[in-house]
Amino acid sequence: MQKIVAVVGGGIGGLSACHHLSKSPNVSKVVLLEGSGRCGGWLNSTRRDDGAVFEHGPRGVRPAGAVGWNALNMVSELGLETEILLVTKDHVASKNRFLYVKGQLHKMPSGPGGVLRTISPFSRPIIHSVLKEMLVSKGKDEDESVHAFVSRRLSSELADIAIDSLCRGVFAGDCRQLSVRSCFPPLYKAERARGSIVLGMLMGSGGGGPNVVPSELAKRASEESWSLWSLKRGMQTLPEALENSLRRRERVEVHHNTCVKSLTLQGGVWEIKLEDGATLKADHVISTLPASALASVLPPTAQPLTEQLRAIASATVAVVNLEYEGFVLPVTGFGHLVPSSEDPGLLGVVYDSVSFPQHNRNGGPTTRLTVMMGGAWFEQAFGNRHEVTQQTVLDRATRAVTSHLGVTSPPVWSLVSILKNCIPQYHLGHWKRLEKMRQYISKNNLPLTLAGASYDGVSVNDVIFSGRTAAEGLVGKPDLQSLNSD
Numbered sequence: 001m002q003k004i005v006a007v008v009g010g011g012i013g014g015l016s017a018c019h020h021l022s023k024s025p026n027v028s029k030v031v032l033l034e035g036s037g038r039c040g041g042w043l044n045s046t047r048r049d050d051g052a053v054f055e056h057g058p059r060g061v062r063p064a065g066a067v068g069w070n071a072l073n074m075v076s077e078l079g080l081e082t083e084i085l086l087v088t089k090d091h092v093a094s095k096n097r098f099l100y101v102k103g104q105l106h107k108m109p110s111g112p113g114g115v116l117r118t119i120s121p122f123s124r125p126i127i128h129s130v131l132k133e134m135l136v137s138k139g140k141d142e143d144e145s146v147h148a149f150v151s152r153r154l155s156s157e158l159a160d161i162a163i164d165s166l167c168r169g170v171f172a173g174d175c176r177q178l179s180v181r182s183c184f185p186p187l188y189k190a191e192r193a194r195g196s197i198v199l200g201m202l203m204g205s206g207g208g209g210p211n212v213v214p215s216e217l218a219k220r221a222s223e224e225s226w227s228l229w230s231l232k233r234g235m236q237t238l239p240e241a242l243e244n245s246l247r248r249r250e251r252v253e254v255h256h257n258t259c260v261k262s263l264t265l266q267g268g269v270w271e272i273k274l275e276d277g278a279t280l281k282a283d284h285v286i287s288t289l290p291a292s293a294l295a296s297v298l299p300p301t302a303q304p305l306t307e308q309l310r311a312i313a314s315a316t317v318a319v320v321n322l323e324y325e326g327f328v329l330p331v332t333g334f335g336h337l338v339p340s341s342e343d344p345g346l347l348g349v350v351y352d353s354v355s356f357p358q359h360n361r362n363g364g365p366t367t368r369l370t371v372m373m374g375g376a377w378f379e380q381a382f383g384n385r386h387e388v389t390q391q392t393v394l395d396r397a398t399r400a401v402t403s404h405l406g407v408t409s410p411p412v413w414s415l416v417s418i419l420k421n422c423i424p425q426y427h428l429g430h431w432k433r434l435e436k437m438r439q440y441i442s443k444n445n446l447p448l449t450l451a452g453a454s455y456d457g458v459s460v461n462d463v464i465f466s467g468r469t470a471a472e473g474l475v476g477k478p479d480l481q482s483l484n485s486d
């Protein structure tokens with residue numbers, strides 16, 4: 001039977017779901033419902049007339065692994081190969097990543113030399129913890145915080161400084177609350193399978209990952225050792241290209257400014273009420289809304305599900321894009337992260353003009369930086385997120401650039417964005433929550449699939465893959481003949 005499928009939420013997850021649904025002959029209609037005036041969600045780039053590009057959300061995607069290949073395959077299908085900007089593994093932005101500890105920048109140890117020697121801010125060579133790790137017995141708990149896991153297996157110093165910072169630079173979150181099982185599945189699986197992270201990395205943890213056939217572009221990324229990619233006109237180019245491609249398909253409708261107000265199931269069919277009072281029907285809903293937003297539109301009868309959805313927290317991040325005249329940085333690299341013990345409210349600074357100088361304005365040299373603040377510490381740093389002023393946030397960012405990087409000149413351009421609830425927090429027990437929710441959906445035969453950043457990974461790659469998994473779970477994998485059938 002052919003189905004009408006509604007995809008709710010037009011971020012990169014929803015667009016990816018539609019992209020894959022649109023390849024299937026088993027779907028009679030795909031309707032994408034996006035509440036805001038544009039698709040793309042957190043993929044949001046400001047493009048200035050003078051050629052400068054500033055990212056408010058993601059600024060780089062990793063090309064590695066099956067999910068990395070899958071995203072590059074989509075880039076290739078959209079004909080965006082010539083738009084790619086890349087950073088290779090031998091580029092300074094890949095080699096130099098810094099931590100700001102005790103008022104100073106420290107280059108993160110890399111390569112054999114970095115692991116064998118004592119490198120500040122660490123008090124002993126990392127190799128000590130790595131060798132000891134293989135002798136530490138397996139944990140007994142079904143889940144553990146990232147901090148507890150790393151303290152137990154490696155060292156509390158690595159957990160306090162390096163892992164604390166890493167969790168702030170991926171989840172804007174607190175490693176004492178985040179789950180190792182859900183945030184870093186390869187570490188958890190390595191311990192389960194081999195009793196050691198090191199042995200798991202060396203010998204593999206079994207189970208394998210998803211099977212993705214690499215496109216020529218994905219193969220190129222491996223052969224040329226890319227570590228990160230972006231797009232010439234910014235990451236927003238990707239949702240724009242996806243949306244344009246969907247609009248060319250007869251069976252797909254894309255709606256902006258279409259906020260879903262409620263979902264009610266009647267006789268196995270969803271009735272979707274929109275904020276403007278209109279309703280539409282769908283045989284199946286793929287939700288890529290943040291978990292709490294989905295909870296607020298589901299019917300009261302789905303209370304066991306909404307309770308679990310509401311428990312998936314999210315963090316607010318203040319993002320400040322800054323542009324300076326000339327080259328003002330004392331070091332060169334991807335950027336620096338700040339551990340929570342140093343300054344809880346200041347997550348770190350990305351040196352955008354080092355990784356992607358192509359995004360600098362035309363004409364004279366400039367330095368582009370992004371200061372990220374808040375996250376799990378937002379209220380502690382700024383108070384109520386609805387009341388904080390742009391000036392307060394800007395002042396805090398420019399002060400950090402002065403004290404961390406010695407930049408005394410004022411920025412020539414700046415833009416402040418408060419990204420409310422922008423990044424899900426996979427707290428301890430997240431896996432159990434997912435299991436409960438999916439069991440509830442299956443037991444109650446709800447024609448509903450959960451996709452997007454709230455569940456199985458927050459990276460752009462993970463979210464694109466979640467859209468594909470949701471689509472293929474519903475309509476199966478496409479056969480080659482049905483591709484481009486519209």
Ligand SMILES: Cc1cc2nc3c(=O)[nH]c(=O)nc-3n(C[C@H](O)[C@H](O)[C@H](O)COP(=O)(O)OP(=O)(O)OC[C@H]3O[C@@H](n4cnc5c(N)ncnc54)[C@H](O)[C@@H]3O)c2cc1C
Binds near residue numbers: 011035062
């Ligand atoms: C500051 C920042 C930096 C990041 N950096 C990176 C990075 O460098 N690399 C990387 O891989 N990832 C990065 N990420 C993560 C990644 O960008 C996100 O996890 C991903 O974009 C989330 O996509 P999504 O489709 O799941 O959700 P969203 O982008 O949140 O999309 C959900 C959509 O649903 C819509 N919506 C909400 N409610 C309704 C409703 N009721 N009805 C209809 N529509 C609704 C919203 O308007 C939105 O468009 C970053 C994220 C942030 C915030």
Ligand SMILES: C=CC1=C(C)c2cc3[nH]c(cc4nc(cc5[nH]c(cc1n2)c(C)c5CCC(=O)O)C(CCC(=O)O)=C4C)c(C)c3C=C
Binds near residue numbers: 461
């Ligand atoms: C809201 C979440 C994020 C904040 C805040 C953030 C800040 C931040 N990140 C870096 C450095 C890197 N981030 C990288 C990838 C990456 N960043 C986020 C989210 C936030 N970053 C995500 C979800 C991802 C994807 C992770 C993945 O699994 O692919 C990377 C590249 C990855 C790598 O090669 O290690 C870097 C580098 C800084 C300096 C920073 C400052 C606050």
